[in-house]
Amino acid sequence: MEHETTLLVESLLVADRLAAEVIVKGLTQEISPIRIIENVIVPALEHIGKGWEDGSVALSQVYMGGRICEKMVDGLLPPGAPDRKGQPCMALCVLKDHHLLGKQIVYSLLRAAGFELSDYGNISVEEVVERVKKDQIKVLLISVLMLPSALKIKEVRSKILDMGLDVQIVVGGAPFRFDSKLWRAVGADAMCTTASGVVPVIEQIMEVSHGQ
Amino acid sequence: MGNRHMTSLERVLITLGHQEPDRVPLFLLLTMHGAKELGVSIESYFSQGEHVAEGQLKLLEKYGHDCIYNFYHAPLEVEAWGAEVIYCEDGPPNSGIPVIQNIQDIQTLEAPRIEACTCLEKVLTSARLLKETLQDQVPIIGVVMSPFSLPVMQLGFNRYIELIYESPHLFQRLMDINTRFCVDWANAQLDAGSTAICYFDPVSSSTIIPRELYLKTGFKVATNTIAQIKGPTATHLASGRGVSIVDDLSKTGTAIMGSSSLEDLSEVKAACRKKLTVLGDLNGIGMCGWTPEQAEDEVKKAIAAAGPGGGFILSDNHGEIPYQVPDEVLLAISRAVRRWGQYPLDWVPSP
Numbered sequence: 001m002e003h004e005t006t007l008l009v010e011s012l013l014v015a016d017r018l019a020a021e022v023i024v025k026g027l028t029q030e031i032s033p034i035r036i037i038e039n040v041i042v043p044a045l046e047h048i049g050k051g052w053e054d055g056s057v058a059l060s061q062v063y064m065g066g067r068i069c070e071k072m073v074d075g076l077l078p079p080g081a082p083d084r085k086g087q088p089c090m091a092l093c094v095l096k097d098h099h100l101l102g103k104q105i106v107y108s109l110l111r112a113a114g115f116e117l118s119d120y121g122n123i124s125v126e127e128v129v130e131r132v133k134k135d136q137i138k139v140l141l142i143s144v145l146m147l148p149s150a151l152k153i154k155e156v157r158s159k160i161l162d163m164g165l166d167v168q169i170v171v172g173g174a175p176f177r178f179d180s181k182l183w184r185a186v187g188a189d190a191m192c193t194t195a196s197g198v199v200p201v202i203e204q205i206m207e208v209s210h211g212q
Numbered sequence: 213m214g215n216r217h218m219t220s221l222e223r224v225l226i227t228l229g230h231q232e233p234d235r236v237p238l239f240l241l242l243t244m245h246g247a248k249e250l251g252v253s254i255e256s257y258f259s260q261g262e263h264v265a266e267g268q269l270k271l272l273e274k275y276g277h278d279c280i281y282n283f284y285h286a287p288l289e290v291e292a293w294g295a296e297v298i299y300c301e302d303g304p305p306n307s308g309i310p311v312i313q314n315i316q317d318i319q320t321l322e323a324p325r326i327e328a329c330t331c332l333e334k335v336l337t338s339a340r341l342l343k344e345t346l347q348d349q350v351p352i353i354g355v356v357m358s359p360f361s362l363p364v365m366q367l368g369f370n371r372y373i374e375l376i377y378e379s380p381h382l383f384q385r386l387m388d389i390n391t392r393f394c395v396d397w398a399n400a401q402l403d404a405g406s407t408a409i410c411y412f413d414p415v416s417s418s419t420i421i422p423r424e425l426y427l428k429t430g431f432k433v434a435t436n437t438i439a440q441i442k443g444p445t446a447t448h449l450a451s452g453r454g455v456s457i458v459d460d461l462s463k464t465g466t467a468i469m470g471s472s473s474l475e476d477l478s479e480v481k482a483a484c485r486k487k488l489t490v491l492g493d494l495n496g497i498g499m500c501g502w503t504p505e506q507a508e509d510e511v512k513k514a515i516a517a518a519g520p521g522g523g524f525i526l527s528d529n530h531g532e533i534p535y536q537v538p539d540e541v542l543l544a545i546s547r548a549v550r551r552w553g554q555y556p557l558d559w560v561p562s563p
Binding site (some may be wrong): 013015055057058059060061063064067095097098099100101104146147148151174175176177179181183 | 298300303304306307308368369370373374376377418420421422425451453454473474475495496497498500501516534535537
């Protein structure tokens with residue numbers, strides 16, 4: 001399905017929703033929704049993510065591509081569909097940072113990959129820790145633009161440890177791109193340079209937890 | 213250039229002419245550090261033009277760099293449009309809920325008048341005070357958000373991207389309104405004493421939108437806006453990539469391009485040679501953890517990459533040095549540019 005993936009990438013890069021829908025609709029005659037997602041949509045988003053990483057694709061293209069795919073996947077796998085990936089229990093937030101674009105992109109891309117997750121929005125350290133405990137979150141994704149927000153992750157890690165919770169913290173955003181050591185310094189378990197890079201990180205976390 | 217003492221303004225003007233002055237000019241684009249100098253909170257510091265003028269003068273004396281940066285923070289402009297500014301203790305303020313809640317409101321949106329905005333008046337006050345003190349010794353840099361980038365705060369980033377792609381008429385109307393505001397705001401700062409205007413335009417960078425889209429949008433907006441600003445301008449992409457649009461940027465009428473540390477500085481310099489002066493590209497986030505020795509190394513690397521031939525101003529890559537950067541690092545940068553930035557740069561190997 002490389003050809004379809006290539007065509008989908010081309011349509012997503014110019015935010016041509018109709019062309020993208022035609023490609024995906026054509027595939028639904030032949031293969032199951034989950035295979036379309038795994039074999040065409042996710043590879044297309046990964047391709048765009050790699051382009052973002054090497055500078056050949058712009059953020060607006062990543063955002064529009066993710067948004068178009070999220071809506072198509074909602075059509076293929078409605079929320080609550082049995083093939084939706086409900087595990088691990090995940091939440092996504094920004095920490096007192098009013099720059100929400102990165103969070104939106106990650107949310108769209110994970111949903112486009114068939115995952116379900118909670119969107120906590122813009123939240124304080126105290127609030128996020130409480131909600132993580134209450135919702136029994138296993139993976140907390142934190143998107144960051146401003147440096148002070150990145151530094152707040154250290155407080156989140158500390159409070160999660162104090163409460164004895166087993167939570168993986170996955171971070172991403174501009175400060176981590178400009179300082180490759182920062183994610184470890186703030187106590188994160190993983191850092192993603194692209195939104196599509198979150199998918200393999202989640203899958204790896206699932207493999208480890210299943211192996212235990 | 214002989215041994216005659218050169219003022220900062222002379223140094224900068226010569227480098228803008230793509231010639232070598234006495235040494236590489238240094239722009240420490242410090243905003244919040246002024247609050248540290250005055251021993252007040254960031255919110256208190258930015259509440260009065262007098263504070264910012266005093267803070268900038270103290271920073272100039274302490275670090276001996278080559279500009280005054282009369283920039284408060286990005287949300288200041290949307291405060292003029294009615295948005296809330298949310299301060300924090302250790303970083304630049306955020307803008308609150310976007311002022312344009314429904315994109316259809318753009319149809320009836322009107323730009324605020326500069327003279328009616330107390331938040332903007334503070335900036336004009338500090339510009340006047342700084343000009344009175346410094347006259348033409350040191351360039352005073354005023355700042356505007358470009359009409360093309362302001363909507364990130366007016367609408368929120370995601371809705372703005374959707375507007376660009378999906379609502380061309382509303383997009384154009386917003387650009388028209390924002391351009392009027394931006395031109396008035398830039399010219400008010402020039403009238404108050406600013407020497408030049410930094411045109412912050414991160415959305416135009418190829419990190420944020422592809423070049424094809426930039427040529428249809430941000431490029432046209434910048435060309436139209438910059439032509440109406442009655443003074444020199446520098447375009448800053450705020451850490452975004454720009455090497456692929458250097459030729460386009462030079463056609464907008466700007467004189468300087470802020471360079472990102474994500475790009476190879478020598479490549480940026482080669483692309484800009486004789487067209488644009490390069491401003492950059494010390495990694496502001498990285499600076500937070502540098503030792504003084506690292507700071508010196510980074511200054512040397514930047515000067516070796518972009519210093520020869522003039523047309524280069526050493527600076528950070530974002531246009532706002534993080535509050536967390538220690539004074540000793542800034543002092544080390546200042547010392548290093550004096551040690552390694554003297555022209556001719558005999559220690560730099562020929563390409």
